[in-house]
Amino acid sequence: MSQTVFEPAEVATPQRAVRIAVLGYGAIGQQLIEAIAHEVAPQAAICVVRRQALPLPPVAQTPLAVCTDVQALLAWQPDLVVECAGHAAVSQYVVPLLAQGVDAIVASVGALADAPLHGLLLQHAHVSGALLRTVSGAIGGLDALAAAAPAGLDWVRYTGRKPPLAWQGTPAAQGRDLTQLRQAETIYTGSARAAALAYPKNANVAAAVALAGIGFERTEVQLVADPEVQTNVHELEAQGAFGRLHLRIANEALPSNPKSSWLAALSLTQELRRLLELKRHRSPALQQPPHCCG
Ligand SMILES: NC(=O)C1=CN([C@@H]2O[C@H](COP(=O)(O)OP(=O)(O)OC[C@H]3O[C@@H](n4cnc5c(N)ncnc54)[C@H](OP(=O)(O)O)[C@@H]3O)[C@@H](O)[C@H]2O)C=CC1
Ligand SMILES: O=C([O-])CC(=O)C(=O)O
Incomplete structure (x- = not known):
């Protein structure tokens, strides 16, 4: 049996793999996807959001689905979204996903300097119950x-x-x-x-x-x-x-x-580890092999 992100003994009723949407396939996104596929969540289903529908080769045998619009992504029903695409992607994707209850990790923390956008993100997280995490990124302390x-x-x-x-x-x-x-x-x-x-x-x-x-x-x-x-x-x-x-x-x-610093990618990966751990405790059924969109 192939390895899963969750300890099999802790999984009560396996139903499906955790679905991770990654916004952006740039310097940080590529590092993050490598880490997910090799170490953080090898059985996760990954959907990469890009501006153009260019196909991507599998990483560590994990097929990468590609989405180019928010409706397709919502239809895929991600369990969480990790943003590393830039400020515009926060309003374009993170806002509607949070509104639908999808937990989000944001690298483009500067987008929250836009006070109305920050307010909207907090409101959607509050109403839907989704978690909104920003990363320490390239700094510590x-x-x-x-x-x-x-x-x-x-x-x-x-x-x-x-x-x-x-x-x-x-x-x-x-x-x-x-x-x-x-x-x-x-x-x-x-x-x-x-x-x-x-x-x-x-x-x-x-x-x-x-x-x-x-x-x-x-x-x-x-x-x-x-x-x-x-x-x-x-x-x-x-x-x-x-x-x-x-x-x-x-x-x-x-x-x-x-x-972009390497530490920013490592910080995003670490935040993803933490969030997956939290989700594992909340819904232990998340683990079976994927069914991808795209
Ligand atoms: N918190 C922190 O410490 C740090 C945060 N960051 C944030 O992370 C972001 C990503 O960094 P990095 O990977 O180095 O940047 P890159 O420029 O290498 O990659 C960004 C990727 O995002 C894609 N993209 C841009 N806009 C959109 C969009 N609207 N929808 C979907 N995809 C989009 C680009 O696609 P395409 O190829 O089509 O242009 C590109 O592949 C930065 O823009 C910055 O906001 C970066 C460093 C540190
Ligand atoms: O990666 C870094 O060194 C920091 C960075 O770009 C940012 O703060 O946006």
């Missing part, structure tokens, strides 16, 4: 920040420092030749809200820090293009009644996208 917040935080600062190449295609490239940068240049200072909205592919971490700590307006953000660094460096500093926090993390970027 958010558990400490969240724990410290109720006791009072005086200030929270986040600095995102990446090589110039990682800022191509962003407002940082306007009026500036990033390839000619010889020293570190601050390309943004301001609130986490404005950072997340202006840099949707680079400031999701700023949004995650804001959500964990003192919110989008009060979280101070600095973004730096730095030719001296080879990694994506994230720094979190905070002071409050608890004491003082300073965390610095130097992340390897994913080979196919210099903007």
Whole structure:
């Protein structure tokens, strides 16, 4: 018998495989799917949501279904959705899926800087009972920040420092030749809200820090293009009644996208592990071989 994500002894009445929808097949999505198929949930049915209906080869013998619209995805009845496609996919897919009671894990945390969208997500999760999880992504220490917040935080600062190449295609490239940068240049200072909205592919971490700590307006953000660094460096500093926090993390970027850190993909995978574990306790029947859409 092939291996399942759940311990067979713990499964009362096997009925079907857990169905995981993955939004986006880019640098993070491909890492995530490899992890699901090889280790996290080898018997899961996976449906990949793409902008175009391009077929995908199976990963570790797991057939990958492909959907290109929300109606087809809803018809497939996913048990949970993992978003790694960008801010637009949050409103396009996560909102209607949450409304239908589908648990969601969101990597594009910066999308929640759009206050009406954030409100809608929370409302749908509340009404449908679905879980909405955002990831710490490319940073860490958010558990400490969240724990410290109720006791009072005086200030929270986040600095995102990446090589110039990682800022191509962003407002940082306007009026500036990033390839000619010889020293570190601050390309943004301001609130986490404005950072997340202006840099949707680079400031999701700023949004995650804001959500964990003192919110989008009060979280101070600095973004730096730095030719001296080879990694994506994230720094979190905070002071409050608890004491003082300073965390610095130097992340390897994913080979196919210099903007995105490998840790972001690992963090999404870890959140998926946690959610599957929770779902296993809630509905032990989720385990049998898949029946895919697409
Ligand atoms: N929280 C964190 O720490 C981090 C969060 N992120 C978030 O994760 C996202 C994905 O990162 P990454 O994988 O590196 O990015 P990539 O650009 O490598 O991949 C994004 C993928 O999403 C697809 N896509 C884009 N829009 C849609 C849509 N509306 N519907 C379906 N698919 C879509 C793209 O498809 P196509 O090929 O057709 O263009 C592409 O395959 C980022 O945009 C960012 O928002 C990223 C890094 C860190
Ligand atoms: O992956 C990273 O290093 C961080 C990132 O892009 C983001 O915060 O959006």
